Amino acid sequence: MKKAIIVGAGPAGLMAAHKLAGSLDVTIIERGRDISQRSCQVIKGKECIYCNVCHVTAGVGGAGGMSDGKLNFSPVIGGDWAEFVSPQRADELIDEVDRYFVGHGAPPEDPHVGGSDLATRAAANGIEFIPIRQKHIGSDMLPRVIGSMERDLKARGVKFRLNTRVESVIVENGRATGVIADGKRIKADYVLLAPGRSASTWLGEQMQHYGVPIRYMPIDVGVRVEVPAVVYEEAVRTNWDPKFRMYTPTHDDLVRTFCTCPYGFVVQDTYESGVGANGHSQRNCRSQNTNFAFLARIALTEPLENTNEYGSTIAHQARTIGGGRPILQRLGDLTRGRRSTWERLRRSYVEPTLKAVTPGDISMAMPHRVVVDIIEGLDMLDRVVPGVASDATLLYAPEIKFAAIRPETREHFETAVVDNLFVAGDGAGLTRGIVPAAATGIEAAEGILKKIEK
Ligand SMILES: Cc1cc2nc3c(=O)[nH]c(=O)nc-3n(C[C@H](O)[C@H](O)[C@H](O)COP(=O)(O)OP(=O)(O)OC[C@H]3O[C@@H](n4cnc5c(N)ncnc54)[C@H](O)[C@@H]3O)c2cc1C
Secondary structure, three states: OOEEEEEOOOHHHHHHHHHHEOOEEEEEEOOOOOHHHOOOEEEEOOEEEEOOOOOOOOOOOHHHHOOOOEEEEOOOOOOOHHHOOOHHHHHHHHHHHHHHHHHOOOOOOOOEOOOHHHHHHHHHOOEEEOOOEEEEOOOOOHHHHHHHHHHHHHHOOOEEEOOOOEEEEEEEOOEEEEEEEOOEEEEOOEEEEOOOHHHHHHHHHHHHHOOOOEEEOOEEEEEEEEEEHHHHHHHHHHOOOOOEEEEOOOOOOEEEEEEEEOOOEEEEEEEOOEEEEEEEOOOOOOOOEEEEEEEEEEOOOOOOOOHHHHHHHHHHHHHHHHOOOOEEEEHHHHHOOOOOOHHHHHHOOOOOOOOOOEEOOHHHOOOHHHHHHHHHHHHHHHOOOOOOOOOOOEEEEEEEEOOOEEEOEOHHHEEOOOEOEEEOOHHHOOOOOHHHHHHHHHHHHHHHHHHHHO
């Protein structure tokens, strides 16, 4: 039987393994822990407390494993699928991913389907509202779903090598023949790299080493916004994760909402060059607040095309200003050009759900352009979601979506230069979300299956 190595046990890697199991001898190599050993939250009495030092982006389930588990079933969310597959194929992939998740315990119903009132109000204010089919698993339920996938894959012969970091891909005569992990050579006929956004730089280095052309994709930089849940109530009743997009008046930059966590918790995220904010919401444990990412899109051309490098400088500067913690500021303090302090925050009626922060001044850490985009964007959004731009609104900074390095690929995401080397998911700059990452895993696996049929 031919051998396949999949690097990364995120949604892309797991879904690819699901497709390949039985047809190939499949090994998933994952640098993180098993899902059962990835704990992010403890419940004390009625309180939900986050440890903030958990393995947010590494381990079985990938970044998706400890995520909020919002499944967005749309070809325009989480990456533009039109670049890769036809609309009909995108719908087929969406259905297949949905069935797979439901088969492992995700809720079958779709309680939150877009409504039109919000869309009308948004349109009247120059904002695009994208109503989509969504499902919310919740960060408390998602580990069970991932655990069920893992057990099923093992039962079907897929091997998991955990706590093992792949250092490099082996390429001989223009063809991938295995990987080096923990100093050992592991042979394979096919290699699929699905290492996620946190290892995108590593993926880019591998590609450059073997002469595969790469492209730097735009990054998203901004803040995590936290408001009382009542402010966002109507929006989340319409769509659990309402997607708003707008262009700001001064810079004409694209700003969007992303990863809304109704009744959720802000959590710390860790980047290679600093710390940032992210969010969770659960099915069984609720806060009084709703949080969402509010991000400006940044694309660069010459002389610096490397958007990740730029994002890293922002993360680094924020870490310096925040003393190693995310910076927290009230919107009213930001617009008046003064830092927030614990005393000012205490006067506010919005209680931050993340306490391990440094009250400060976001404008000391983030580019002026991004700060203007955030202020103007929230002002626009306030006309659709009244109260979102109140003085008491909390902003945690930075939130950076390192959008990754995209290698040039052929059909089914086989790299342009190296045969039998495939890529999938966020790390290859193809996607930004669980459903699309899983879909690219299916596509790459089908490419491998086609090759073994030849
Ligand atoms: C806090 C948080 C909340 C999120 N919430 C949502 C949400 O609600 N909905 C949604 O659609 N998306 C969400 N996302 C994004 C989503 O999790 C990702 O888009 C998705 O997981 C990408 O899947 P992937 O398989 O491409 O990569 P990942 O899920 O990142 O998985 C890649 C895996 O590869 C492993 N790896 C990397 N390098 C190596 C190496 N060299 N050797 C071995 N293993 C390696 C990593 O440890 C990781 O486990 C969230 C992300 C975060 C961080």
